[in-house]
Amino acid sequence: MAARENQGYLIAIIVLSVLCICLILGTVFGWSKASEYYDSKLAAEANLKLEKTLREANEVKANVLATMIGAGGSIKEIEGQMNSFTRLARGVDAGDKSKIDAVATSLKEVKAIYDTDMKSNSSAGATDAVEHTYKILIASLSSVLAKKHNELIVKTNENETNRIESDAKIQQAKAENDALAKTLQETKTRLEEVKTKSSVEIAEFKRKMGAVQEQHSKLSDEFSRHRDVANEERNKLVSQKSEISRKAANLKTRLNEFEREVFNIPDGKINKVNSNLKTVVLNIGKADGLKVNRNFSVYDRSVNNFEKGRHKASIEVTYLGDNFAEARITEENPLDPILPDDQILSPVWDPGHAVPIAMAGFFDLDSDGFSDREKLMQMIKANGGDVVVFIDDQGNISGEIDPTVRYLVLGEAPVEGPNKNPEVVESMKVLEEQAESNTVQVISQRKLLNWMGLHGRPTVQKIGGAIEAEAFQRRAPSDAAGSGTRDGSGTRDGSGTRDGSGTR
Numbered sequence: 167m168a169a170r171e172n173q174g175y176l177i178a179i180i181v182l183s184v185l186c187i188c189l190i191l192g193t194v195f196g197w198s199k200a201s202e203y204y205d206s207k208l209a210a211e212a213n214l215k216l217e218k219t220l221r222e223a224n225e226v227k228a229n230v231l232a233t234m235i236g237a238g239g240s241i242k243e244i245e246g247q248m249n250s251f252t253r254l255a256r257g258v259d260a261g262d263k264s265k266i267d268a269v270a271t272s273l274k275e276v277k278a279i280y281d282t283d284m285k286s287n288s289s290a291g292a293t294d295a296v297e298h299t300y301k302i303l304i305a306s307l308s309s310v311l312a313k314k315h316n317e318l319i320v321k322t323n324e325n326e327t328n329r330i331e332s333d334a335k336i337q338q339a340k341a342e343n344d345a346l347a348k349t350l351q352e353t354k355t356r357l358e359e360v361k362t363k364s365s366v367e368i369a370e371f372k373r374k375m376g377a378v379q380e381q382h383s384k385l386s387d388e389f390s391r392h393r394d395v396a397n398e399e400r401n402k403l404v405s406q407k408s409e410i411s412r413k414a415a416n417l418k419t420r421l422n423e424f425e426r427e428v429f430n431i432p433d434g435k436i437n438k439v440n441s442n443l444k445t446v447v448l449n450i451g452k453a454d455g456l457k458v459n460r461n462f463s464v465y466d467r468s469v470n471n472f473e474k475g476r477h478k479a480s481i482e483v484t485y486l487g488d489n490f491a492e493a494r495i496t497e498e499n500p501l502d503p504i505l506p507d508d509q510i511l512s513p514v515w516d517p518g519h520a521v522p523i524a525m526a527g528f529f530d531l532d533s534d535g536f537s538d539r540e541k542l543m544q545m546i547k548a549n550g551g552d553v554v555v556f557i558d559d560q561g562n563i564s565g566e567i568d569p570t571v572r573y574l575v576l577g578e579a580p581v582e583g584p585n586k587n588p589e590v591v592e593s594m595k596v597l598e599e600q601a602e603s604n605t606v607q608v609i610s611q612r613k614l615l616n617w618m619g620l621h622g623r624p625t626v627q628k629i630g631g632a633i634e635a636e637a638f639q640r641r642a643p644s645d646a647a648g649s650g651t652r653d654g655s656g657t658r659d660g661s662g663t664r665d666g667s668g669t670r
Contacts, residue, residue, distance in 0.1 A: 216262045219254050223269040226250055230273055234280045236301025248273060357505075432472075432509035433462065433516070437490065439504050446481060446504060448491040455519070456491055458483050461549055461618050462510040466502075472511050477616060478502045481510070513573065513609075513617035515550030524555035524567050526597040527577025528585055529611060535584065539577075542611075549618050555597065561589025567600035574601040574608045 226247050233239035233247075251270035255263050284298040287307070394401065434454075438447040450456050463477035480497035481504075498504060515521060523546055531538040543553045555565035555574075567574065579594060580587040601608055 212259070216258055216265070219258050219262075220265060220269070223251060223254050223266050226254075227269055227273045231276065234276070234299060236299030241297040241299065244277070248277070354505075432465070432511050434510050435467075436464065436504060436506055436508045436510065439506060441503065444495045444498075445484075446493050446495065448483075448493060448510065449489070451487045451489045451491045453488050456483060456486060456515075457550070458486060459548060460512065460515060461496070462493070462512050463617055464504055465509045465511060467505070467507045467509060469509065472509075472617070477511075478508070479504050511617060512549055513551075513614060520550055520552035521573075522554045522571045523551050524565070524571050524574045524597060524601070524606070525553055525577070526555075526557050526574060526594045527611075528580045528587070528590065529577040531611075537585070545618070546614075557590055557593045557597070559587075559590075561587060561593045563593050563596065567597060567604055567606055569604045569606075571601075571604070571606050573614070574598070574606050575611060575614050576608055577611050 229239055230244050230247050233241060233244055248270070251266060251273075255266045255270075258266060280300075283300070284303070287303055434448050434450040436446050437449050440446070448462075460483045462481050462483075463472070464479040464481060465472055465477055478499060479495060479502075481493040482496050483491050483493045485492040495504065513521065525539065525543070528537060529539045529542050530536065531541060537559060539556065539559075543556065546553055554571060555563070555567050557563055574597060576594070576598075579591050581591055598608065600606075
């Protein structure tokens with residue numbers, strides 16, 4: 167019985183011990199859980215505080231962005247709102263401060279972009295009194311674009327108006343050009359009629375002149391026969407001297423007449439005229455030894471004395487073909503335009519060879535009081551001439567005038583004024599005597615410039631490197647003796663040559 171009671175106590179003690187152990191274990195577990203829950207609570211509270219701070223930071227960022235856009239707030243408040251990040255950063259742990267700093271940094275980057283945009287677009291229409299926002303900026307840009315669009319429309323309308331007016335002027339000009347072309351054609355027709363009538367009158371005059379010449383020849387033969395009978399004895403004594411003198415005179419006369427004939431006939435003629443382009447086509451070209459930049463005077467087709475008639479225009483060669491050339495019109499009288507078959511002449515150019523020229527005196531082309539002798543020599547050379555005799559500034563004579571010289575060009579005689587030079591005056595007399603003894607034609611500076619197509623220019627242009635100065639290719643004496651007038655193909659025919667008697 168006692169054993170059973172002890173056994174009951176023992177069981178009770180065991181059960182109580184188990185309950186105590188369970189209670190202790192439950193207490194320990196509960197305390198552990200309570201501590202864990204408390205830590206979770208603290209972490210949750212800290213996280214909530216961080217999220218609240220981040221929310222406030224993002225709200226500040228959102229407000230600043232809205233202010234920049236122009237959706238609310240004042241631009242002046244932006245700096246104060248951005249300074250609140252410092253306050254918000256102090257309310258969080260050091261480990262979480264970087265998140266607030268990241269929001270502040272991103273807002274500063276946006277603020278820098280905003281400042282750059284506002285500064286670069288400040289002239290888009292917003293004034294200093296108006297706060298600069300993207301909304302205002304867009305409105306200003308839209309206003310500027312609308313203004314530019316309206317200006318473009320106005321310009322487009324003006325251009326269209328100008329185009330219509332230009333088309334009307336072009337049509338008017340075309341009508342006037344057609345009228346001028348019709349008038350020109352009528353003038354050509356009348357000119358051909360006058361030419362035909364003149365040809366008939368000239369033929370009749372030549373017929374009468376031939377009859378007079380025949381009668382004069384008969385009278386001259388009869389007079390010579392009576393004179394020879396009366397002077398037979400005297401002629402016998404001086405026959406040899408007279409024969410030699412006569413032959414020399416005839417040869418000299420033939421040479422002088424040939425020289426004058428070559429340079430008093432035209433060098434070519436105008437084949438075509440393009441009034442719109444101010445150009446003409448000549449009947450001479452490379453085959454004649456022509457070079458570009460040559461100047462020619464243009465004379466009317468009816469002119470026979472080129473000095474007396476004076477040139478009607480001037481041209482300058484710009485392009486060369488084998489048997490033709492193109493030239494631009496450098497001087498023209500609108501009341502007396504260039505026409506086809508008009509004649510051209512240059513005193514310092516002959517087809518195939520350079521023209522020998524002598525110069526004497528003081529030459530002042532631009533009236534500046536200084537000698538322009540070298541400049542005039544370059545101009546003559548550029549137009550196909552060759553100055554073989556001249557007087558320098560000290561009065562020294564270079565070269566000598568012989569029968570081959572074509573012209574003696576006389577300048578001013580420096581007898582008074584600042585350019586007075588007695589040596590030059592004496593040398594001029596010497597060259598004039600040589601020219602007279604060799605029957606060389608003496609011309610003035612004005613006449614030379616007139617023949618070269620430079621008459622009337624107020625100043626003399628400088629000779630540049632673009633002008634070709636080389637002489638023409640030489641031609642044989644037989645070619646020179648056989649040259650005459652030119653036909654339409656640009657070559658010389660045989661009608662201008664002399665026969666053995668010295669007559670044509």
